Amino acid sequence: MTAQSASDYIEIITDATPKTPAPSSDGPAEAPAPHAAGAAAATGNFESVDTATGKAAPAEVSSERVKGIFSDIATKYERFNAVSSFGAYKIWRENLVRAVPVDGTSDVLDVAGGTGDVTFALARAKHPRHIQCTDLVDEMLDVAREHYAAGASCGVPVDFQVVDAQNMPFPDNSFDAVTCAYGIRNMPERKRAIAEMYRVLKPGGTLACLDFSTPPLPAWNALYHVYLNHMIPFWGGAITGNRDGFVYLSKSIKAFPDQKSLAHLFEEVGFENVTWKNQTGGIACIHVAHKPAAGLAQKD
Ligand SMILES: C[S@@+](CC[C@H](N)C(=O)[O-])C[C@H]1O[C@@H](n2cnc3c(N)ncnc32)[C@H](O)[C@@H]1O
Numbered sequence: 157m158t159a160q161s162a163s164d165y166i167e168i169i170t171d172a173t174p175k176t177p178a179p180s181s182d183g184p185a186e187a188p189a190p191h192a193a194g195a196a197a198a199t200g201n202f203e204s205v206d207t208a209t210g211k212a213a214p215a216e217v218s219s220e221r222v223k224g225i226f227s228d229i230a231t232k233y234e235r236f237n238a239v240s241s242f243g244a245y246k247i248w249r250e251n252l253v254r255a256v257p258v259d260g261t262s263d264v265l266d267v268a269g270g271t272g273d274v275t276f277a278l279a280r281a282k283h284p285r286h287i288q289c290t291d292l293v294d295e296m297l298d299v300a301r302e303h304y305a306a307g308a309s310c311g312v313p314v315d316f317q318v319v320d321a322q323n324m325p326f327p328d329n330s331f332d333a334v335t336c337a338y339g340i341r342n343m344p345e346r347k348r349a350i351a352e353m354y355r356v357l358k359p360g361g362t363l364a365c366l367d368f369s370t371p372p373l374p375a376w377n378a379l380y381h382v383y384l385n386h387m388i389p390f391w392g393g394a395i396t397g398n399r400d401g402f403v404y405l406s407k408s409i410k411a412f413p414d415q416k417s418l419a420h421l422f423e424e425v426g427f428e429n430v431t432w433k434n435q436t437g438g439i440a441c442i443h444v445a446h447k448p449a450a451g452l453a454q455k456d
Pocket of ligand 1 (some may be wrong): 222232267268271274291292296320322337
């Protein structure tokens with residue numbers, strides 16, 4: 157099977173119907189009301205799961221594990237990616253970059269940016285005004301900083317910052333686009349993280365998210381599970397010396413919501429026109445979601 161087949165490009169529109177009422181004809185459109193999910197994000201009113209099982213668990217269980225894994229494998233992470241995906245991750249990354257509508261005037265936030273793979277690909281392809289590359293783990297960002305120092309952003313200014321995506325320090329309505337590759341799956345309070353991405357996006361802004369997913373064809377899914385159960389821990393252990401980290405990776409992929417369920421999470425915090433495109437038969441998936449434009453009331 158090729159890394160990218162034509163059928164992967166079938167776009168499924170989960171909900172193209174605006175859920176927001178038109179602005180009142182009695183006067184000027186009102187400023188957006190504080191978003192319910194954003195308000196809840198501030199008060200911590202979100203369920204938390206163990207990202208290895210999908211079952212309810214305190215957030216610290218997953219956060220501490222993920223910090224341990226990524227700080228340990230940071231300098232070997234890129235090699236593992238290249239070897240374990242047979243290069244497919246590059247095609248998926250380029251498709252993600254293509255899906256982000258930015259230009260030379262755009263400010264972009266890369267959430268869970270890790271070693272900067274998406275940040276630098278976006279910088280090279282689209283030359284936005286600025287990229288804020290964030291991650292929970294400073295050791296991952298250290299690798300990104302080295303790439304930046306070597307010129308990886310082709311002159312696009314990038315700042316690096318340790319940020320927990322579930323509680324971001326940025327003001328409301330700050331960014332034209334948010335990218336997140338392989339990040340949400342590792343976050344125990346996923347809905348809170350998505351609500352934060354919504355909050356920091358400018359009205360009319362776009363979230364583009366790439367992550368592993370569920371192949372809809374049973375035979376392909378079964379083959380993929382053999383790969384997840386056996387090959388991923390093998391390659392991960394051999395390349396990074398941290399086999400347990402890659403047993404976790406396989407488990408987290410199996411416990412992660414499928415394409416449709418993830419799209420619903422985006423819609424639940426207020427995103428509209430949520431679409432997705434399967435990559436390599438659904439092994440991975442790119443979701444694109446839009447924050448309603450200014451002047452429209454937002455979903456409660
Ligand atoms: C598989 S790596 C992906 C890195 C990068 N986006 C890429 O495409 O190569 C997942 C990243 O998510 C980060 N991460 C996990 N939980 C996070 C959180 N709550 N907030 C921010 N980053 C987080 C990890 O530290 C790790 O760098």
